[in-house]
Amino acid sequence: MVETAGNYGKHRRVPYLVEEDGKLKTVYVPAMSGESLAHAYQEHLVREALSAGLPVCDDCQRGEFYKSMDEVHFAPKLFNREEVFESVLANLSEVVDITISVLSSEIEKERNKKKQNEDKIKELEKFRGFMENLVKSEKPRDYILKNLSLASQVFGNYVIKKGILDLPPVKIEDIIVKSCVVEDVGGFLYTGSAPIRRSSAFQVSYALPVKSVALFATSEPQLHARHAQMDASSKKGNASEQMIYYVETGTALYGFTFNLDLDAIGVSAITSKPILDENEIKKRREASLKALFRMLSSSQFGAKLSRFFPVGGITELIVAVTDHPFVVTSPIYDDYIEKTQRRLKVLKSFGEESFLVVAGEEKVPEEALKEAIDYLHEKEAF
Amino acid sequence: MKVQLRPTGIIALRALPQSKMRTALRYVPPTTLIGAISYPLLHISDDRGETIYEKKTFKSKAESVIGLFKWVTIKTEGRPKLYGSLLKINTIYRGKVQSAVTSFPFAVFYGESTNSLTAAYFVDEDALSESTYSAKDLERAAWGITRLGSRESIVSVEDVKMGKAVFREANKVRTAYAFPFKGVNVHGKGTLQAVVDWRLGIGDYSNAKRMVMFYPEETVEVEGGLSIVELDGEVVILAP
Numbered sequence: 295m296v297e298t299a300g301n302y303g304k305h306r307r308v309p310y311l312v313e314e315d316g317k318l319k320t321v322y323v324p325a326m327s328g329e330s331l332a333h334a335y336q337e338h339l340v341r342e343a344l345s346a347g348l349p350v351c352d353d354c355q356r357g358e359f360y361k362s363m364d365e366v367h368f369a370p371k372l373f374n375r376e377e378v379f380e381s382v383l384a385n386l387s388e389v390v391d392i393t394i395s396v397l398s399s400e401i402e403k404e405r406n407k408k409k410q411n412e413d414k415i416k417e418l419e420k421f422r423g424f425m426e427n428l429v430k431s432e433k434p435r436d437y438i439l440k441n442l443s444l445a446s447q448v449f450g451n452y453v454i455k456k457g458i459l460d461l462p463p464v465k466i467e468d469i470i471v472k473s474c475v476v477e478d479v480g481g482f483l484y485t486g487s488a489p490i491r492r493s494s495a496f497q498v499s500y501a502l503p504v505k506s507v508a509l510f511a512t513s514e515p516q517l518h519a520r521h522a523q524m525d526a527s528s529k530k531g532n533a534s535e536q537m538i539y540y541v542e543t544g545t546a547l548y549g550f551t552f553n554l555d556l557d558a559i560g561v562s563a564i565t566s567k568p569i570l571d572e573n574e575i576k577k578r579r580e581a582s583l584k585a586l587f588r589m590l591s592s593s594q595f596g597a598k599l600s601r602f603f604p605v606g607g608i609t610e611l612i613v614a615v616t617d618h619p620f621v622v623t624s625p626i627y628d629d630y631i632e633k634t635q636r637r638l639k640v641l642k643s644f645g646e647e648s649f650l651v652v653a654g655e656e657k658v659p660e661e662a663l664k665e666a667i668d669y670l671h672e673k674e675a676f
Numbered sequence: 677m678k679v680q681l682r683p684t685g686i687i688a689l690r691a692l693p694q695s696k697m698r699t700a701l702r703y704v705p706p707t708t709l710i711g712a713i714s715y716p717l718l719h720i721s722d723d724r725g726e727t728i729y730e731k732k733t734f735k736s737k738a739e740s741v742i743g744l745f746k747w748v749t750i751k752t753e754g755r756p757k758l759y760g761s762l763l764k765i766n767t768i769y770r771g772k773v774q775s776a777v778t779s780f781p782f783a784v785f786y787g788e789s790t791n792s793l794t795a796a797y798f799v800d801e802d803a804l805s806e807s808t809y810s811a812k813d814l815e816r817a818a819w820g821i822t823r824l825g826s827r828e829s830i831v832s833v834e835d836v837k838m839g840k841a842v843f844r845e846a847n848k849v850r851t852a853y854a855f856p857f858k859g860v861n862v863h864g865k866g867t868l869q870a871v872v873d874w875r876l877g878i879g880d881y882s883n884a885k886r887m888v889m890f891y892p893e894e895t896v897e898v899e900g901g902l903s904i905v906e907l908d909g910e911v912v913i914l915a916p
Contacts, residue, residue: 297763308686309759311787320757328828463729488734491726497823499684499830502786551684551830553822558724566724619716619820621832624684626786633834637819640836644816 295542295597302515303598305542306330308500310508323511324544326501326596331550333359334595335496336480338585343475346581348574349375351474361482362470366450368484371473373438373445378469382459383434390429392458393448397422421448454486463490464564471560471569479559479582495558496582499624503546506628511546543602547609549625554582556675580676587663611659613666614638615649615673678908679818680835681793687756688782689825700781702758703854703891705871707878708824709748709795712831714738716820720813728879735879742874743803744814747914751794751852755893756783782829793824793831796853796912798841798905811838841905843914849904850895855913857890864896875915887915 296306307322337357343350352370353360362368372382383389401418404411424444431437438445453459467490471478481494503511522536559582560575561568568575589595590608612631614622620641623633631652638648649669653662670676689701689708718725718737725737760781767774785791799814818836823829857868869891872884890896903914 296761297765299764307761308786309757309784311754311757311784311789313788318755318757332827463727463734488729488732489727493726494827497827497830499828500686502685505786505788551832553830555719557719561724563724563726564729566722618719618816619822621822621830623682623832623834624830626685627682634832637832637834640819641816644812644819646816 301537301539303539303541305513305544307513308502310503312509321509322513323503323508324513324542324546325503326548326550328498328500328550330597331498331501331552331595332480332494332496333357335498335552335585335589336476338589338594339476339479339582342581342585342588343578346577348475348577348581349473350476354474354476359476359480361477361480362466362474362484363482364450364485365454366446368466368470368486369446369450369454370442371469372449373435373442374473376435378473379435382461382465382469386434387429389453389458390425393452394422394425396452396456396458397425420444421452424448457487463488464562466490467492467562467564468569471562475578475581478578490564492563493558495555497551497553499551501548501550502626504549504628505626507547508626511544513542513544515540515542541598541602549630551622551624552586553619553621554586555619556582556670576676579670583667583670583676587660587667590663591660608653608659611653611662613649613651613662615666615669616641617646617648620648677797677799677814677818678835678837678839679795679797679821679833681795681821681824681831682834683785683791683793683824684830684832685786686782686784687824687829687831688780689829700758700760700783701869701871702756702783702867703752703869703889704750704793704795704824705869705889706748706750707872707874707881709750709797710742710745710874710878711736711738712795712821712824713797713814713817714741715822717741717809717813717817719820720817721808733879735877739877739879742878744799744807744809745797746800747796747798747912748874749796749853749855749889749912750891751796751854751910752891753793754785754787754789754791756785756791758782759784792834794853795821796907798912798914814838837908839908841907843903843905846902846904846911848897848899849902849911849913850897851911851913852892852895853910853912854889854891855898856915857888858916860890860898860900860902860913862890862896862898865893866896867891867893 296304306325306327308325309320310323312319312321336359340350340354360367373379397418401415404415428434428437466484479495481492484490518539520537556579559578560570612622612634614620614634623630638650641648651662651665653659691699691701728735728737758781760779762777762779764777815836815838819833821833824831869889870886871889872881873887876885898913905912
């Protein structure tokens with residue numbers, strides 16, 4: 295699904311370009327975006343990580359993959375783990391004092407304006423009140439966790455943004471990666487004063503109809519009606535609860551590509567050094583592979599699964615494992631298996647080992663995925 | 677080094693500066709080609725770095741491999757179509773209802789034609805010999821290009837050819853590869869696109885110098901005082 299316009303739920307589409315009599319014609323075919331597949335993968339990753347006892351931040355646990363996009367979203371990671379709180383906020387009283395003085399001068403500035411913004415002043419006073427209570431509190435971390443939303447705003451917008459806490463990029467990345475498997479594997483873009491970029495260790499293409507049958511793909515609006523009860527006193531045609539609505543459904547044989555860079559997990563995108571110990575890195579790699587297995591075998595991706603769960607399943611699957619980056623030929627091309635096999639042979643000339651497994655008529659996808667995971671296990675990737 | 681790429685249908689390249697209504701580039705700029713090869717190349721040397729921090733400035737790690745290349749360009753088969761429907765997004769976040777209209781356009785390389793892309797990397801042999809990489813590393817890195825642009829723009833490398841390039845001067849050539857649109861006369865169809873001049877660094881796009889590139893549809897005839905390279909039976913025009 296792309297969006298709902300009134301009572302019409304639209305399926306995502308992409309143009310398929312056809313040449314007719316020397317002129318280009320566009321046919322719109324149903325598709326799934328890489329973002330949609332990536333979101334589904336990360337939801338599976340949350341579950342796999344939690345079941346393995348690995349850390350996942352609150353936002354990601356809720357399926358809200360904002361990641362540590364700014365100081366306010368990053369701030370909770372300073373409080374959630376005791377060791378981080380103790381080390382980063384060792385001089386808490388000093389931090390609080392500086393913040394209170396910053397807030398006081400902001401309040402003063404606001405009050406001296408010709409046009410006073412009462413809401414802004416109230417908010418600043420609330421922040422200052424929070425900091426004053428924090429310094430009096432016997433258990434400051436507990437007090438922060440009880441008022442997490444407010445604490446995130448004060449620490450995010452003032453303590454971190456104004457540089458009251460000295461947090462170099464390497465330290466911020468370290469805290470984020472240690473706090474959340476999803477941000478480690480799925481990457482993040484922190485837009486603080488020194489931006490921190492961590493590219494996603496996994497990549498997903500759009501799921502598009504396979505080219506040879508793309509023109510047979512359909513996208514149809516299905517009519518539905520929601521009925522409402524009317525009692526004797528109701529006027530006919532006045533039951534607003536009664537409603538017709540349309541949901542577009544797509545039918546196609548889709549193909550998509552998924553890349554996963556296991557070497558990137560738990561490793562700094564600034565220093566190239568491991569942030570986590572080897573044992574934790576291996577656990578996270580295993581969780582990321584299990585999440586992919588679970589996503590594909592359960593068909594839990596895409597929209598409207600509760601009432602429009604697709605009929606069908608995986609018809610073919612190909613998995614390649616290599617030492618350095620390599621991408622299988624996209625399954626939207628008919629010759630993708632043969633092409634991938636030939637391309638992998640080239641890697642041998644670089645003295646590189648590779649592994650390939652194909653699921654089709656003889657092997658089911660789960661067997662192929664398991665073989666790939668077993669191979670990685672043998673190679674001590676996890 | 678000639679690298680043949682197959683897209684997975686779409687290539688999302690954002691033109692900067694960004695806004696809520698992001699515009700997309702129709703053709704692959706040279707900066708993207710540098711970024712595309714830097715990831716597998718750095719991977720070979722176990723370098724996972726993405727950002728270089730120098731005091732208060734920060735730039736892309738891809739900058740560290742720029743010196744290896746004298747010139748990069750691309751040949752695009754088929755004419756990509758820019759597509760991005762308008763989306764209205766409604767969310768409830770922390771109790772607040774938010775609504776925005778946006779669009780994530782991209783270039784579509786999806787249809788009956790092959791839509792093949794061929795990247796040409798001209799390697800500076802002296803810079804390569806002084807670096808920690810070998811020609812073999814570069815070739816392996818080329819096989820390892822995973823995407824052009826965003827994480828949705830996955831490509832697979834179908835072929836890599838290495839060879840010695842001979843530079844020469846010419847007044848009139850036919851080419852299918854993108855070239856700088858400066859001091860030349862062009863006969864044929866194509867698209868002009870302003871791109872970041874990667875030779876001056878790709879660390880910061882906001883103030884980067886731009887150059888105009890001509891992306892031919894099929895082949896075009898170009899006249900002028902041209903510096904060219906013959907590559908596997910094809911001609912590539914270099915920057916003046």
